Amino acid sequence: MDAVAMVRAAAAGSSTGVRSLLDGLIPREVTLDIVADTILRENFSLLAASEAVNSTGAAIVQKDAAFDIGMFASVNLSVSKTADRIQTVGRPRTADTDLTRDDDADGIPDFVQGGTNTVEEVDGEKIPCVYEDDQLVNGGIGPGLCGTVPVYSEKLEAASLKGAPNKRATGSIGVSKVFAFGGQGSLSFSSTYNQKTGAQAPALTRPISAEDPFGWGESLFWTAGASLSATMPLPYTKGFGQAGSPESFALAAARVTDQRAMLAERAARNATLAEATQLYWDMIRNLQDITILNELKLVLDQRHSRVERLIGSGTFTQYELGQIDQELAAFTLREEAAWTQYLLRSNSLLTLMAADPDTVLIPVDAEALLVTKVPDPPSDAYDRALIGNPEIMVAQRDLDLAKLALEFRDNQSLPDIDLVITAQLTQSDATFGFSNPGSALLNLRKPDQTNIFIGIRYLYPLGNQAARAALDRARIDERNAFDRARLARQRIVNSVDRALADLRGAEGVMLVSRGDTELARFSYERILDERERGLATEFEVVNRYQDILSARLNEASANVEMHKAWVRLSAAQGTLEEEIW
16 A cells, blocks of 8 residues: 555544544645745745845835935915004093193183193293103103193003004925935025015105005015025044944945845745755655555564464464564554654644644655655865855844944944034015015025025033943944854854765665665575474564564665755755755
């Protein structure tokens, strides 16, 4: 019975022992290619690693966007106006004096003739009462006063008077840019509409109306402005160059992290395929063991039946029959152990494949794989592993990232000295502006005012403890990354050592086992002849049969171990995925 039929029979029928666990399981025929393809598409860990690559790729775009030209614009409008607030207010006031009033019509103003409104004489002069904004400013008795005594009265007073609104609108647009060497700059243009209604005319111009305060018949309310600013760290100071710019460092770190994520995905695929392939070969070995045990058990059953028939003739004894029974029981235990291992390997593969757990896998390509010759190991296996193993490359990217961080932190510990340059072109509307925004912008070639500022800004925290501590930590991280990279190389070299040793050892064991199998068969046939002539005991026959069993199992195991060793060697060299296909 072949392996496929054997597993299907165990899953379909009512079996005892471990095989009863196969009852109800759905047999699924697979090949190594199918298993590898399913794992690469469905394994949860590999899917997560793939998503990590997508995430780091998006992070690069995000960090690179810091160097994009940024555009900004703003529009604002303000309106201010006053409203009437008038009410009757009672307070002490100086009585009004009309200097022209002549009630007796004698041609002489009444205040000159005396009375309550007569202005007192001060040093021979008559002082008239003076009003400003309907308020008497020199009332009262005394020198310089008009002699009028304040009296309480109620009058309409205004706290605020309604006026035409002042309107102001400003629009601005500009661009900004961060440069890779650490500098940044911005350029902006603005235009302002400022409609004024107050008496803000030029010195020789008299306001006529709120609509045309300057009296020129046109509205010249528009002005414009331009601003340019740039900040750049000086060489050999904090923030200068790609090593010092936070944006450049973030972009470089994102790129290294993206490379690491891709290599980590490759390492995960390599390790997962190595695990799955070895499990697949273990399943094949378990099926081989079960097949060999069944074949030899069949021969032993025939031997048991023959001894049982001849036991009455005196040729065999009950003791010898018991020895065969014990050997058959040992065969059953070995078969149970092989079925147990087979189910465990099948379940482990199903987990890696993210497949239905109510399934049992059947490797239908087992015979084809077993006759496949294991290639000779390459002479440059160590060099290939050191160059192509993804785990080494992941550790190297960690070291590259640590070096970037160290270089950045070293720059951040330097004094912070920036060159600052600003230039502004402005127009004034103190007297008049321009008729439209386009005209105002065109006339910026000859601005009313030009401001240029050039300065050096210096910043250095006392002690600079934070930057120094970050630098010390970066040095430690870089050293740790260097040690991890060396450790990864040593681990892979050891993996190549073990794989080559296992490959040579398994090859030797298989050659020896083949010889042992032939020798055991020859010895078994001779002991059978001797047993027929009464020169040997049944115990010796059973022992010779055990030698055949051990030799065949060792040969089958060595063949599988050779293929598994080659899988480990390919995984150490980072070429397993290519070789499977």
